[in-house]
Amino acid sequence: MKDGYELVYKRPATLLDARMHYCPGCFHSTMHKIIMEVVEEMGIEEDTIGVSPVGCSVFAYNYMDIDFQQAAHGRACAVATGIKRSLPDKFVFTYQGDGDLAAIGTAETIHSCNRGENFTIFFINNAIYGMTGGQMAPTTLEGQKTSTSPYGRDIKNVGHPLRMAEMVSQLPGVAYCERLVLNTPANVRKAKKSIKKAFEIQKQGLGMTFLEVVSNCPSGWKCSPVESLDFVGEDMLKYYPLGVKKDVTANSN
């Protein structure tokens, strides 16, 4: 390091020094990074247990230096329920994509939210099935072209995109629900604060904390990483508005 300069930012130590398998520009990597930054800042490396889904992020345990369990497709919330109930002092989170959480795992998600299980769900919504080759997901926008909707999603045929954050915020078991995006440095910093807040609510045992992250998929959307930011910022955020959908701690302050 040069004289007269101080360190401002470095890779978190909790993020293992492995090359992530994600495509260039994928927000999965950004999300891994900021979750690990929060874990490092809170000093809870030893007390955090993650549950990885089936999908692109199935290998999340290769990159995060914490305890991990990999769940069957869609069942991450069910597995996390078991972990949290048997180890109530640990911080437990699930990390799920839209195919996992909003399609095959809808029942597990809705019911664990409704029971008010005391763990955190990170829901990565990129409007497509990334790993399997860009098929249409429940969250694919109307008119969006995917490999199974080559003429664009037809809502008469397959229904409307699911707004999961709005849906689960209606459930009484949910303590905190927010939709985030990672398309600019400012939004990444904001997202980090929300993750910290979610872990703090989990520590207090107030109920389910649900964070939906509007994400990108440059490979699936067939565009460059920088072009994918435009699609996130213009099209995705129109249908998936940002903001806190529910916060039980808001009134107590």
Place this chain on the structure above:
Amino acid sequence: MAAKGFVEISVEGCKGCGLCVHHCPVKCLSLKMDDTNSFGLHYAYLSNEETCIGCANCAVICPDAAITVYRQSKAV
């Protein structure tokens, strides 16, 4: 005048997505178009060392945490 900050970018850690180049407020980063790393990707580098302000925007947005940022110490 010395630059306010500087960045170190891991050549092998960079995937050349260009998000740091896009979000740099002073446009001091570029992708190395005449060279690639061992994965065949055009990596990002500090092309204009004088203008870097050490804001860490590039490192915050970098998906692969390949960037380390240093800023001039205030007490000099």
